[in-house]
Amino acid sequence: MEDFKVETGYQLTLDTVKDLWTKTYNSQGKPDWSHILPYYDDEIYFRDSIQEIRGIAEFREMTERLTNRSKDLSMHLVRAQQNGNDLFIEWEMTISYTKYPSSILYGISRFTINDKGKIIEQRDFYDLWGDIFDNIPRFGTRYRKFLKKKFG
Known part of the structure; x- marks a missing residue:
């Protein structure tokens, strides 16, 4: 594993990521990113299946909307x-x-670390609608049948 030089004293490693992301979403139910945001570069580029975000201010706003x-x-x-x-x-x-029942989303995140040891890019991959629809009785089954019929 490669060591990264970090000007701010934040050392991002695989173990740090595992520890931080587990804590982010388990703070009495409400997510809290305050301990993670210092690990993001000011020029962060974030993308998932819904949105594309550039910059730490816009990224912080996205985390607040989710909360x-x-x-x-x-x-x-x-x-x-x-x-x-x-x-x-x-x-x-x-x-x-x-206003809706609990849903489980299954996904993968890729974080790219820059030469300062901060996250410069994050790409999240998940099936938002399929995972949500699976939790709605009868609708999830119909949705999956539709996808299989149309897309194979």
């Missing part, structure tokens, strides 16, 4: 790996929105 929308959120890390400057975590996130 406000969710009643409860927890994350289970299934596995984590490092390949050079890229860290990968496979996760199961259980989210309970204020």
